[in-house]
Amino acid sequence: MSPHPASVPPSLPLIDLANFTDSSPEQRMKTAKQLVVACQDVGFVYIVNHGVPKEALTRAFQVSEDFYNLPQEDKLKAPHPPGWAVHRGYSWPGLEKVSEAISGPNDEDTVSKLRAVQDFKESYEVGSENNTDQPNVWPPNDVYPEWRPTMQRFYWTCFEAAKTILRALALGIGLQEEELLRLHSGDYNQLRLLNYPPIAAKALEHGGGFERMPAHTDWSTITMLFQDDCGGLQVEDPKKPGNFTDVEPIDGALVMNIGDLMMRWSNDTLRSTKHRVTLPPLQDRISGDTGITRQRKSIVYFLTTDPDTVVETMSSCVDEKHPAKYEPITQREYNALKASMQY
Ligand SMILES: O=C(O)CCC(=O)C(=O)O
Numbered sequence: 001m002s003p004h005p006a007s008v009p010p011s012l013p014l015i016d017l018a019n020f021t022d023s024s025p026e027q028r029m030k031t032a033k034q035l036v037v038a039c040q041d042v043g044f045v046y047i048v049n050h051g052v053p054k055e056a057l058t059r060a061f062q063v064s065e066d067f068y069n070l071p072q073e074d075k076l077k078a079p080h081p082p083g084w085a086v087h088r089g090y091s092w093p094g095l096e097k098v099s100e101a102i103s104g105p106n107d108e109d110t111v112s113k114l115r116a117v118q119d120f121k122e123s124y125e126v127g128s129e130n131n132t133d134q135p136n137v138w139p140p141n142d143v144y145p146e147w148r149p150t151m152q153r154f155y156w157t158c159f160e161a162a163k164t165i166l167r168a169l170a171l172g173i174g175l176q177e178e179e180l181l182r183l184h185s186g187d188y189n190q191l192r193l194l195n196y197p198p199i200a201a202k203a204l205e206h207g208g209g210f211e212r213m214p215a216h217t218d219w220s221t222i223t224m225l226f227q228d229d230c231g232g233l234q235v236e237d238p239k240k241p242g243n244f245t246d247v248e249p250i251d252g253a254l255v256m257n258i259g260d261l262m263m264r265w266s267n268d269t270l271r272s273t274k275h276r277v278t279l280p281p282l283q284d285r286i287s288g289d290t291g292i293t294r295q296r297k298s299i300v301y302f303l304t305t306d307p308d309t310v311v312e313t314m315s316s317c318v319d320e321k322h323p324a325k326y327e328p329i330t331q332r333e334y335n336a337l338k339a340s341m342q343y
């Protein structure tokens, strides 16, 4: 698939961050406000000139590809620890979901094709080496020596770019420019390398609601997402719940979205919107006569604050008509609260 053609308007607002970094104070403020409006309306925005160098991104995707091409037994040498308290290392969800998805024509042929393509996604999560709450999990060095240094470097490359976004958001929402960044040391972010293996389209089509990744909101303050040119990411239309719009890949653009924590601190002014990953658009869906969809890769960078810093509702989002809806909270308390709501 070729990248989104320039003649077609993108499905989300698009911000050129060069208008924030290299321009007059008026232009900076205008861009910051545009970013905030997009985050209020949709909660999702394309950003170009985002500051992640193209070579660094190409390299991260290449190294990710090489890692996922390793034999499974090698990938499993860095397993995600059991349970959901720690988000590190390699996650291989197994075959079960695929077999659950066969609620359509349950013929032998379909089943064996599904087994051949295995699961919806695999992922690998990386944090800062300074985060003792969630120590990194790495494979032994001889498995793929490039993996660890490349991903460690890329983690911080993403944070550098994120700083500009946090500055623009703060300014646009009426805070001091450094106010949001001050809450993010960078040591509590999460880099997530995702691989969606080729899958028989039937697994999803007859699966009664199964997706490559089901609809969810992000737990982060903000998320930056880089996708390859496959497509399949969709965002819920905030005005029409249940309706999802394609977020087509745009060459050179990242997709930024607001997470639950930022929504809370902004007194629900900024929107944490549901999104999911489904099949690529119809024209790109099937490869050959086997009915197998393309592989998809994405790289996600979740930002969050330091776990024990108390964060109050942003002063600029509270007035007589809009009293603060939420108590001050730390990220650690917030995560515990969310987990208790889920179980
Ligand atoms: O792969 C994608 O495009 C989306 C990933 C995502 O939403 C997530 O990891 O939270």
Ligand SMILES: [Fe+2]
Binding pocket: 216, 217, 218, 275
């Ligand atoms: Fe997400």
